[in-house]
Ligand SMILES: Nc1ncnc2c1ncn2[C@@H]1O[C@H](COP(=O)(O)OP(=O)(O)OP(=O)(O)O)[C@@H](O)[C@H]1O
């Protein structure tokens with residue numbers, strides 16, 4: 001079971017506050033949906049969790065230990081737009097993570113280890129329904145297929161935490177519905193904490209075990225809006241669904 005503790009997290013960019021005193025406790029494999037107005041700091045929050053940027057103050061602990069200051073295999077990420085490598089086949093894209101884990105300089109495996117990584121990559125491609133496309137290149141995949149590929153790429157590293165930044169924002173409604181079903185199944189099977197940013201409230205309430213609203217807080221002193229955003233609502237939906245349901 002994953003425990004995440006976020007205490008008084010603040011982030012400023014060039015002295016401009018973006019996040020102010022964000023507090024959150026997560027216990028167990030929650031599906032935490034994050035909503036909020038454009039520019040209120042949702043992606044910034046995910047990038048801090050990923051270790052891509054550092055908070056200005058505050059602390060994040062995972063299972064009691066400080067969050068590692070750099071991205072690592074225990075935290076996967078999928079963005080709205082494609083984060084896959086265009087010059088590599090679908091299979092090679094998924095094998096890349098294990099390759100770099102085993103051989104940080106070259107990212108390539110050989111012999112038995114390469115075959116084992118290919119078998120594992122095929123397993124995750126089957127999980128996301130892309131095994132039939134393993135030898136294609138990303139340019140010939142639809143948007144939904146590219147997002148499935150990005151999910152397989154993240155999942156093969158067996159992340160404890162999966163960060164999704166508007167992952168279905170660029171998809172048509174039919175594909176989006178399929179991807180919502182897929183992400184719920186993957187979350188249940190892989191027992192991860194998911195943080196997912198969406199602008200679609202209906203999607204948030206349908207997928208989440210918890211919906212967290214970020215909003216800017218007016219400055220107490222002068223009423224201006226530039227004092228950063230914090231969590232203004234934290235709505236538990238746990239009664240409805242648990243990972244093992
Ligand atoms: N690297 C950066 N340097 C300076 N300012 C930044 C940087 N990244 C983001 N910002 C600013 O921080 C604020 C929050 O940005 P962020 O991307 O986190 O918002 P968001 O809630 O994800 O917005 P959206 O819903 O549009 O994706 C914005 O005002 C943005 O301009």
Ligand SMILES: [Mg+2]
Pocket residue numbers: 042043044165
């Ligand atoms: Mg964003």
